[in-house]
Amino acid sequence: MRSLYIIGTAFFLSGCSSIAVLNPKGTAGEKQLDLLLLSLLLMSIVLAVVFTLFVRFLVKYREKPGQEDDFPTQKAGNKKLEISWIVIPFIIIIVLAVPTFATTYQLDEPFNNDQDPLTIKVTGEQFQWSFYYPEYNITSRDELRIPVDRPITFKLSSKDVIHSFWIPQLGGKRDALPGKENTLRMTAIETGTYSGKCAELCGAEHALMTFDTIVLDKDDFSTWIEKMKDGENN
């Protein structure tokens, strides 16, 4: 299966490095891409079969001149064919469902303490994001800085309406709800700056509720933390 992914990935990434979801820089994003490619592959098979039959039948059975008064044979159905297009889709669905289930549970699993996860409390409000780092007691607005290769646990909530926290290149989104705390886990695997957005309509400036995600290596991250602490103290 893995080799199929690689072929698929190579094919897709060749011209698509600007497509964020196909070019993940986080663990969650990678797993989600695997599923995307698997489902795309399976669905391509379906599309190929349907379109082949479609074109073939249209070409072969179009009405030719002189056939206007024909009475073609009326077939009510065909048991074997009808069973085959119940069973084969069922198999395809199982092939897709098993890894879907596995990944869903994996992404839901809390990090171990020995992985030293970093907790960040994310609060959405009209129309900005704030990021509170309980470990260091600092708050950053509209700019999220995280260390590379260290698991991050985001605790999401909202002060007003529903927002949705999304960094396409690192992984999928999770809603920030008022009066409820949601959890999202991911690990960034490459330093760089990635754009983050609000994905749930939250009012007039929904489109402008963006933030930068800056993934730093360990040292740069510590330096930033120190700087922020100084800033808070002043």
Added chain:
Amino acid sequence: MNSIYHYFRTLPSDIILADISFVIIIIATTFLLTRYHKWKWLWSWITSTDHKKIGIMYLVVSFLFFLRAGLEALLIRMQLAFPENEFWVFQGERFNQLTSTHGTVMIFLVATPLLIGLMNVIVPLQIGARDVAFPFMNSLSLWLFISGGILINVSFIAGGSPNAGWTTYAPLSLNEFTPGPSNSYYPIGLQVAGLGTIMGAINFIVTIIKMRAPGMKFMRMPLSTWSMLITSVLIVYAFSALAVALLLLTFERLFGTIILSGSEGNPLIWQHLFWIFGHPEVYIIALPAFGIFSDVISTFSKKKLFGYTSMVFAIILIGFLGFMVWVHHMFTVGLNANINVFFALTTMLIAIPTGIKIFNWLFTMRGGRIRFDTPMLYALGFIVTFVMGGVTGVMLGSVPADYQYHDSYFVVAHLHYVIIGATIFGVLSGVYYWWPKMFGKMLNEKLGKWNFWTFVIGFHFTFFPMHILGLMGMPRRVFTYPEGEGLGWLNFVSTCGAFLMGIGVLFFMLNIYLTTRYGKFVQQHDPWMKRGRTLEWTVPSPPPPYNFARVPVVTSGEPLWTAYEAQKHNIDFEGDYDEIHMPSSSSLPFFMGMAFLIASFGFVFEIWSVAILGMAGVFTTMTIRSFQNKNGYFIPKNKVIYNDKGVGY
């Protein structure tokens, strides 16, 4: 006077333009109706209880709404054509109003009623009935739909349109965040229209179960009728859930209950109720289209529908599963993994009955004699488009991957592929197919082909790039996007495609105008080159008010085709002529609808005297109806005989 002047001075230019065109349209319509002495004619339509006329009015009104919401789509695409664009007034709040009303109008006031209208005309004809079971209620359904529709449509010139998306999620939709009448229009307008839809569904269920011609067993019913029966059952359950949700939202906005609020209540209650309605709604607007395509593909291939029985069970299964998948709209709200996994499975399972239908359609064409008239072109365009929308549906069902797609342009692409691909193509296919039955004239084939190709090519140019935009990280419902993310040119392509679709719609309107003005009446019961198979093609085009002069006796699933195979010109109508009982026309549904409209305005603006006045009107008309003794009238036997022998055959 000064304050009125001031009010107009402060209005944004688009609303002034809308006001002016509204006034011009009213004056022009009034003038034309008076000039050509058509008021009486208009009134005879308004008060009609004939299912064909009601169906046509459904089609006309929802087509007007379609034009309005389509115009909004063009404005949306103009604003999004370039990065950091500022088109006219449509940024921020105004853009949210555009997308919200575009979605609301298209789903509730276009897709649903277009299909209900078409089926209103066709279903009684297909089962050999003279009308629906409750003609008065049918008219009432229409007028409730129209008054709900008017309410939603005038909102933007009277206090502001709904602006929390067509899904109107709480708490954004609550007074705290969107004060004023805007989001009150949504629950109140849809409540009125929804009541009409539920009544319509009950009407269809009773009509199909009780009024079939002798010999029309369930398993002999054409697929359009079958799909409308299942759809009606879905409507009764799904719209009831919607009614509850809307009632909660109304109470929250008008009386400050705290059920849906973020602090004391739970906004997820709205999402659950809305999607318990919302997902079946997808099938409510898809299944009748599936029915139409089944009839059209079979007719234009000259073949019996392949796997009729499995088609029927596939519809039932889709309808059943349709109620078990709603959480897939809520994968990212943070429900636990067990729940998400369950709904992922049910979502993927829907692909199986849908696949059955696709393959049955393909194999219906095998061994046939396929003609490519416009109805068939739309059916073929549907297969391609819907399969593409279907596979992205399965992809969306894969929970972790959905965390990426959710609320992005990928979903926008998917939903337009299925809704336009199924519903709009289905309605266009059905309208071209049954137009000669409804009006006695064939729509122009050449313009039909122009209409089809511009609309379909435009469609793919508009929506295919949106898949990629979603994967590039463009969230839905944004009014702008930054320069540097490479989203510009795909959005521009999409905008161009939207205008091509607009041209397609213009071809359609041109076709209707030219056909109505210059088209020749077809003198046949079956104008489709003797390919008709079902009962609607056995009666004159257009059919007389009573549809069937003598009720047919059905002996097979495709009575007309069976007759053709026996070298007959039409089916045999046996038995004696008799006088025919007809329902009387009534103005009460119209007045009841208007009373609802007045009451709704009262509720929206919280002017209780107006609300009470409107509700008093509603109850007065209901009382009048209860004591009315209008038992219809009879068309005498000799007139029926004269009409039947004189026209058609």
